[in-house]
Amino acid sequence: MNIWIVGTGYVGLVTGLCFAKLGHQVWCIDQDKTKIERLSDGKVPMHEPGLPELLHDQLALGRIHFAHEYTHLHAVDAAFIAVGTPPTERGEADLRYVFSVVEDLAKYGTPGLLVATKSTVPVGTAAKIRERFDRLGRSDIEVASVPEFLREGNAIEDTLNPHRLIYGVTSKTALTVLEAIHKNLASPVVVCEPPTAEMIKYASNAFLATKISFVNEIANICDRIGADVSQVALGMGLDPRIGPSFLRAGLGYGGSCFPKDTKALVNIAGAVNYDFTLLRAVVEVNQRQRMAPLYRLLNWFEDLAGLTVCLLGVSFKPGTDDTRESPSLDLARQLVAHGATVRMVDPVVKDAKVPGCGTDLSVTCDPYEGLLDADAAVLVTEWDDFLHLDWQRVKNLMRHPFWFDGRNVLDPDRLREAGLVLANIGRGVKPFRLVEVL
Numbered sequence: 001m002n003i004w005i006v007g008t009g010y011v012g013l014v015t016g017l018c019f020a021k022l023g024h025q026v027w028c029i030d031q032d033k034t035k036i037e038r039l040s041d042g043k044v045p046m047h048e049p050g051l052p053e054l055l056h057d058q059l060a061l062g063r064i065h066f067a068h069e070y071t072h073l074h075a076v077d078a079a080f081i082a083v084g085t086p087p088t089e090r091g092e093a094d095l096r097y098v099f100s101v102v103e104d105l106a107k108y109g110t111p112g113l114l115v116a117t118k119s120t121v122p123v124g125t126a127a128k129i130r131e132r133f134d135r136l137g138r139s140d141i142e143v144a145s146v147p148e149f150l151r152e153g154n155a156i157e158d159t160l161n162p163h164r165l166i167y168g169v170t171s172k173t174a175l176t177v178l179e180a181i182h183k184n185l186a187s188p189v190v191v192c193e194p195p196t197a198e199m200i201k202y203a204s205n206a207f208l209a210t211k212i213s214f215v216n217e218i219a220n221i222c223d224r225i226g227a228d229v230s231q232v233a234l235g236m237g238l239d240p241r242i243g244p245s246f247l248r249a250g251l252g253y254g255g256s257c258f259p260k261d262t263k264a265l266v267n268i269a270g271a272v273n274y275d276f277t278l279l280r281a282v283v284e285v286n287q288r289q290r291m292a293p294l295y296r297l298l299n300w301f302e303d304l305a306g307l308t309v310c311l312l313g314v315s316f317k318p319g320t321d322d323t324r325e326s327p328s329l330d331l332a333r334q335l336v337a338h339g340a341t342v343r344m345v346d347p348v349v350k351d352a353k354v355p356g357c358g359t360d361l362s363v364t365c366d367p368y369e370g371l372l373d374a375d376a377a378v379l380v381t382e383w384d385d386f387l388h389l390d391w392q393r394v395k396n397l398m399r400h401p402f403w404f405d406g407r408n409v410l411d412p413d414r415l416r417e418a419g420l421v422l423a424n425i426g427r428g429v430k431p432f433r434l435v436e437v438l
């Protein structure tokens with residue numbers, strides 16, 4: 001089939017390349033001319049495992065094309081909208097990019113085109129898109145909601161083997177096109193109305209965020225009563241009704257999705273006079289959780305002025321260079337406000353724009369360089385590169401030996417043997433090694 005993907009970011013590029021791999025002809029359109037030129041030259045603008053190879057292969061096969069305007073005017077079967085829906089100041093999803101694409105598609109879309117949103121959009125958006133097309137004289141265009149569930153760092157696998165496909169449609173024609181596009185995927189399919197599809201996306205992210213904030217609250221209690229949250233999560237997760245995933249305590253969730261989508265769902269509920277009390281608490285717990293290392297540092301040093309703190313990890317999670325809503329940036333801003341000098345280390349992020357910090361902070365990829373003469377270190381992102389350092393060398397490099405493991409991934413015994421002082425999240429007691437899954 002012939003497919004347009006509008007918006008060539010994390011979602012659009014991965015989706016476009018995966019559709020090409022499935023045998024379709026794909027045109028990725030983006031208003032960012034530089035990005036399009038780089039992609040046409042085979043250069044991937046973000047860090048995502050497997051993407052450079054996939055781009056190379058699909059360019060060679062002639063199935064993927066990049067354009068910054070709608071020059072391809074012959075029959076296109078479907079257009080997927082994958083532009084950003086960033087939060088407004090009030091936390092609502094900003095739909096201006098989506099509606100701007102709708103205007104373009106009304107102008108350039110060929111008759112009978114199916115327009116599907118992959119962007120995460122508030123419940124009711126498909127209906128608004130339908131209205132706009134009708135107003136623009138394009139009642140022939142079909143509208144659907146096909147929410148996206150890929151995770152950054154695992155995006156290709158998630159797209160080629162999704163846990164589910166959600167088709168929010170209002171006609172058999174739309175369903176037939178979606179089935180033809182995804183026919184080589186063996187995933188369960190849920191066919192529903194567009195508002196239900198839109199809600200499935202928000203409810204899924206909100207539920208995962210709730211699990212994280214829940215386990216972080218348990219961790220904070222564990223710290224105070226001398227229990228170990230890692231083993232609490234292990235014990236809980238063995239119950240199949242609970243499951244082991246998304247129970248890793250730490251500095252909370254970041255990224256371009258959970259923070260914005262939880263706030264957007266609180267707003268969606270508010271707009272229909274429903275107070276989503278639970279989700280508001282999830283958001284609040286997450287914000288507070290990010291500051292755990294700051295309070296520990298103040299506890300160790302009382303005053304942070306003049307100290308050097310090394311933050312390990314800038315991206316919001318390992319496997320990506322995405323720094324949107326990264327806990328590391330929030331923490332850096334707070335540390336700078338307390339008078340500390342912040343050094344950042346990350347294997348793929350090259351520079352850190354810290355909002356409210358004046359200048360960009362420099363980022364090195366060498367942990368030993370970042371730790372030289374540091375008074376304290378905080379592991380914010382659990383990149384493999386940080387897990388097995390030469391701890392004796394680390395101890396000798398640092399001015400003071402204070403470490404905060406914000407993701408509970410470092411081996412406490414190893415660090416302590418090297419003479420480092422270690423704090424973590426909710427592991428108030430030394431792990432009792434006999435407790436294993438037998």
Ligand SMILES: NC(=O)c1ccc[n+]([C@@H]2O[C@H](COP(=O)([O-])OP(=O)(O)OC[C@H]3O[C@@H](n4cnc5c(N)ncnc54)[C@H](O)[C@@H]3O)[C@@H](O)[C@H]2O)c1
Binds near residue numbers: 031084085118151
């Ligand atoms: N990033 C993820 O992991 C993920 C996963 C699932 C869903 N989503 C949702 O998908 C959407 C896109 O997210 P993303 O992370 O890929 O965003 P992104 O910022 O990486 O990419 C968006 C792209 O859209 C382009 N764009 C904006 N307006 C345009 C226009 N009028 N015409 C053409 N191109 C335009 C931008 O230049 C940019 O390249 C969001 O709604 C997000 O919530 C994201």
Ligand SMILES: O=c1ccn([C@@H]2O[C@H](COP(=O)(O)OP(=O)(O)O[C@H]3O[C@H](CO)[C@@H](O)[C@H](O)[C@H]3O)[C@@H](O)[C@H]2O)c(=O)[nH]1
Binds near residue numbers: 212317
């Ligand atoms: O047990 C856990 C699991 C995750 N996280 C944090 O949660 C955030 C999100 O992680 P993850 O879900 O792996 O990353 P995303 O790429 O943001 O993917 C989420 O957001 C996407 C955008 O909506 C969805 O498509 C995905 O299904 C959904 O998992 C990260 O900061 C993680 O560090 C934890 O703190 N504890």
